[in-house]
Amino acid sequence: MEVHKNGFSNRWKWSGEKMMRTHTCGELRPEHAGQTVNLCGWADTVRDHGGLIFIDLRDRYGLTQVTFDPHDSQAAWDAAQAARGEFVLRVTGVVQPRPAEMVNSKLATGGIEIRGTAIEVLNRALPPPFPLEDAKAAKVSEDLRLTYRYLDLRRAQMQRSLVLRHKISQAIRNYLDSQRFIEVETPILTKSTPEGARDYLVPSRVNPGCFYALPQSPQQYKQLCMVAGLDRYFQIARCFRDEDLRADRQPEFTQVDLEMSFLTAEDIYSLIDGLLADVMEASGHPRPALPLPRMPFSEAMGRYGSDKPDTRFGMLLTDLSDLFTGTQFKVFATVLGQGGVVKAINAKTLAGASQGTIDAWTTLAKEAGLGGLAYIRVQPDGSWKSPIVKFFSDAEKAGLQERLDMQPGDLILFAADKVDVANLALGRLRLLAGEEAKLIPEGVFAFTWVTDFPLFERNADGGLTSVNHPFTAPHPDDVPLIETAPLKARALAYDVILNGVELGGGSIRIHDSELQARAFRALGLSDEKIKTMFGHMIDAFKFGAPPHGGLALGLDRLVMLMVGADSIRDVLAFPKTQKAMDLMMNAPDKVDARQLRDIWIQLDLPAADEEA
């Protein structure tokens, strides 16, 4: 079977006379010479030379040049004069190879052109409000592109992204099918739960005062699928979270959600390793070496200052606490005396960073909780320029020199604080400095697993929250810590990271109702609350729940990284703005008072907004 450059097999062969087109605009080659063809598409450009008119006809598959010469057909030439950009056209003509000097090597179809004998304007078009050439459209303000998204999506670049997204979804489905997974759809109208993000709520007409929630993920359903004995479940599932947006966060997004029974974490790692390798291949990238690298959470935080380490470059955090034990430098001595740490990164080549840059980084370090940002500039002659080195002993200087491998041109940035604060601050600075120093290579795909996440963390109210979610199994060695030292307990939880972006994560779940109850109690949930919120899960686990676990991958982020986009908006057909608006549909919008009455909603808005 012939496979086209666009990746789609050529399954269709038109011959019926009712068909509007015989070929697509990306298909014709010199071997089609002499054939009479029909093409349909949009006028990409119209170049009218007076006597001779060129129209580049465009569809999803490519671009084909059609010529209209009055000697071929006076009527077609007359009609072609009316064509304008983005008109929808159907042309009839004869495929003709181009003489060597007229071949357009930039076009897949550049070896031929169509000598047009008839043209039909299927639809006229207003001039588009912004240019549809990729190079120009990339600079157009995004709100305009979003308002006319159907035009933005005509661009080759956008179509490539959507096609690749489809290819990736297909690769994932094929892979999981080959691994005995079955795709199961779970409800979109479901129940609100207290953990996690803010829910999108949907009022119930037939149950006054009650609300569904849109799922933040199909988490509970997929676990219940395991209790049901489905063994291996997956779903390419839409998820909803009512939180503020980012370049990589939309209010609705898509997860590759999966769950399996009778497994260990190793089974998940190798399963997802294979899946990601297939995704890379489907995206036209080389398959990564397997198994993908792994590091424990403690190492990610300690060396990269992040739970989603960007392993494309070094500049790792170096712990200098032991070197400065007993130092005369009061700032370090005080921190160390209180059980804190002194850590540093070597921002290679950035000794010449402007004071403005250093000031900006200092501001950022303070936002991260640091008291200030100490630094050393290593001068071209190897000497150190710094407000703090005068406090260092010779031994301390020698130790720094050796551990940080300080070379002329280097900039050393110090953080002295509680370990979590120092890691977080240096982790952020590392990313900025790495970018500033151009240390982050293009076109590299650095995957890593982060394993052994903590089970709990302290929340703003001083209580405990699940790092992952409350069904996450503790590490078997750490079960007793749930009551005695919950913050020290590790979880059987893991994230998979690509280039510093969290692609997804998951865990082995608790399948024992007793252990699950202990975990809920550690979170400070009352027995009554456990029953109303999670009673169905506890009940289910009493009926023979198998050991199970799983993971969810952010499909939007995965596709974004595969196509090299900066935002998941670029790989979504119809994304929302930062204020969660759909500018094309103008959603959300006000609704009729009667609709509100039906669902028992009464608005009590500030006076300024009382229309509607």
Added chain:
RNA sequence: GGGGGCGUAGCUCAACUGGUUAGAGCGCUGCCCUGUCACGGCAGAGGUUGCGGGUUCGAGCCCCGUCGCUCCCGCCA
């Protein structure tokens, strides 16, 4: 909720320190043009400088507010 950036013709941008009639390229319209593929040439139309208020003899420019888009923190896996 907080901090930063942006907002001038359909699009992308320019407009000195606040100073006369707000310009350019692309696009659009008309005419000319038979080998272009970023076609070319000539002519032309097109502006509530996001919106509201203020300062000033005078505001695209300064101040206050507001709206929209965007990046980040908080929030969110």
